Amino acid sequence: MKRYFQLNGQILYWLWLGPWKKQPPKVSHIFHQLIRIGVEALPMAALTAFSIGLTLAMQGAHELQRMGAGLYVPNLVAVSLLRELGPLLVAIIVIGRSGSAITAELGTMKVSEEIEALGVMAVNPIRFLIVPRFVAMLVMLPVLTVFGNCVGMVGGWTICHFALDMNTAAFVLRAIEAAQVGDLYSGLAKSVVFAWLIVTIACDAGLKVEGGAEGVGLATTHSVVYSLLAILVANAILTALFFFI
Amino acid sequence: MTPSPPSTHLPTVNTEADPIIEVRGVVKKFGQRTVLNGVSFRVFRGETLVIMGGSGCGKSTLLRHLIGSLKPDAGSIRIFGEEITDLSESEMDRIRRRFGMLFQSGALLQSLTVGENVALPIQEHSRVDDAIVELMIKMKLELVGLTGFEDLKPAEISGGMKKRVALARALALDPELLFSDEPTSGLDPVMTAVVDKLTQDLTRKLGMTAVVVTHDMTSAFRIGTRLIMLGTGPHQGKIIAEGAPEEIKNHPDPMLQQFIKGEADGPIPLRLSKGDYLKRLLGETTG
Numbered sequence: 001m002k003r004y005f006q007l008n009g010q011i012l013y014w015l016w017l018g019p020w021k022k023q024p025p026k027v028s029h030i031f032h033q034l035i036r037i038g039v040e041a042l043p044m045a046a047l048t049a050f051s052i053g054l055t056l057a058m059q060g061a062h063e064l065q066r067m068g069a070g071l072y073v074p075n076l077v078a079v080s081l082l083r084e085l086g087p088l089l090v091a092i093i094v095i096g097r098s099g100s101a102i103t104a105e106l107g108t109m110k111v112s113e114e115i116e117a118l119g120v121m122a123v124n125p126i127r128f129l130i131v132p133r134f135v136a137m138l139v140m141l142p143v144l145t146v147f148g149n150c151v152g153m154v155g156g157w158t159i160c161h162f163a164l165d166m167n168t169a170a171f172v173l174r175a176i177e178a179a180q181v182g183d184l185y186s187g188l189a190k191s192v193v194f195a196w197l198i199v200t201i202a203c204d205a206g207l208k209v210e211g212g213a214e215g216v217g218l219a220t221t222h223s224v225v226y227s228l229l230a231i232l233v234a235n236a237i238l239t240a241l242f243f244f245i
Numbered sequence: 246m247t248p249s250p251p252s253t254h255l256p257t258v259n260t261e262a263d264p265i266i267e268v269r270g271v272v273k274k275f276g277q278r279t280v281l282n283g284v285s286f287r288v289f290r291g292e293t294l295v296i297m298g299g300s301g302c303g304k305s306t307l308l309r310h311l312i313g314s315l316k317p318d319a320g321s322i323r324i325f326g327e328e329i330t331d332l333s334e335s336e337m338d339r340i341r342r343r344f345g346m347l348f349q350s351g352a353l354l355q356s357l358t359v360g361e362n363v364a365l366p367i368q369e370h371s372r373v374d375d376a377i378v379e380l381m382i383k384m385k386l387e388l389v390g391l392t393g394f395e396d397l398k399p400a401e402i403s404g405g406m407k408k409r410v411a412l413a414r415a416l417a418l419d420p421e422l423l424f425s426d427e428p429t430s431g432l433d434p435v436m437t438a439v440v441d442k443l444t445q446d447l448t449r450k451l452g453m454t455a456v457v458v459t460h461d462m463t464s465a466f467r468i469g470t471r472l473i474m475l476g477t478g479p480h481q482g483k484i485i486a487e488g489a490p491e492e493i494k495n496h497p498d499p500m501l502q503q504f505i506k507g508e509a510d511g512p513i514p515l516r517l518s519k520g521d522y523l524k525r526l527l528g529e530t531t532g
Binding site for chain 2: 117
């Protein structure tokens with residue numbers, strides 16, 4: 001636990017003080033990570049969000065139509081996606097694809113002495129390896145979340161349009177009416193917190209690896225499990241905060 | 246400047262100069278196991294010190310102390326006249342910029358190409374423009390006979406080639422001091438000779454200092470201006486012999502002779518507990 005907080009401290013130190021010490025993180029490394037964490041996750045995030053949009057609309061329609069409130073399906077889809085499911089599901093996808101990859105990659109580098117070699121070349125591994133991943137994750141998870149929200153709405157629209165015979169204009173109007181700007185911001189605030197948790201837990205697990213391939217496997221499992229737990233707990237806490245304040 | 250302490254038993258090449266490395270009474274324990282037990286030696290400018298010893302004698306551990314990856318439990322290590330055992334990481338980095346290290350496995354960054362690996366220390370520690378970096382990469386790769394491999398990934402080249410790339414990387418900033426962990430293991434005889442010749446040229450012509458850990462006796466006697474041997478078993482973690490190549494070759498210690506000649510059985514027994522092997526084997530079953 002202490003190591004985890006130290007890692008957070010070191011990341012912030014290099015992020016803010018690196019440029020002052022004439023050792024800023026490499027822009028090319030940040031872009032490389034932006035692509036790996038963000039751009040390459042687009043198809044997966046899209047498919048997940050689309051399925052969830054469909055599901056939400058179908059489940060919602062089933063219940064709401066019984067009460068004669070079928071018109072409110074877009075409201076339901078918009079609010080649940082923006083506030084809750086968008087950030088959460090995209091975070092889960094990113095844990096599975098990028099969190100695990102970061103841990104496995106850093107763990108392998110640790111095992112093959114690459115991280116020690118960086119240290120011996122007087123290249124700080126936190127600055128060189130961790131900060132670019134941290135920045136990329138903090139930028140890309142919210143971006144993916146917004147993207148996921150949009151695709152999820154398309155999923156909802158698909159059901160409303162084709163199964164409930166709602167016209168597109170009505171869907172859009174109702175969705176916009178239901179969703180407050182605050183909902184979008186609360187969802188984005190969540191995704192920033194999730195991004196922080198995912199990338200720090202993944203890096204910490206990777207840097208701690210000892211003892212070969214088995215160690216890398218264990219660390220990857222830990223990284224994924226702890227990230228999931230952490231974001232679900234954080235989600236509950238944040239939702240409570242937004243709910244009561 | 247610190248005055249060099251009077252030397253009594255160390256054969257020194259040039260006593261007037263301050264030593265580049267001075268190790269005194271270094272002790273390191275991992276749990277119950279004492280890996281280094283009072284190791285002391287000095288290395289002077291332009292020397293090539295070869296550290297020999299059987300597997301598990303603490304050669305690599307000793308090297309890890311010299312590069313500041315491990316801290317000793319007791320004793321002092323001075324590099325370029327500075328005590329490194331109580332330096333902070335950022336102060337240690339200042340020292341690290343002055344030496345190169347060749348890891349046993351090479352430890353190249355797998356995500357970068359060969360050229361980028363060699364360029365890494367140059368780009369991190371100096372401000373030169375890309376054209377010059379490019380040129381420096383070419384020069385360093387030429388030194389180790391790997392011109393034209395810049396764009397391959399480490400996974401696409403052989404183990405021996407990786408090692409040579411790692412050597413090029415260690416030499417990228419023209420260090421004053423080079424540490425090598427098994428520089429020639431995995432190389433063919435010709436490449437071993439090339440790497441040895443390179444080390445010799447750099448130390449004799451350019452005054453670089455080298456500390457080499459090796460098992461390869463031919464190469465040890467070829468490049469070493471002074472050799473030390475770390476003991477195993479009862480002598481674990483102690484220097485059991487030190488001297489110029491000729492002195493070591495004619496050393497009376499039978500254990501050292503066995504090691505140099507590469508004999509399977511001798512003072513270093515085939516089984517560490519030869520005598521009570523039967524007893525242990527049968528004792529547990531028959532009581």
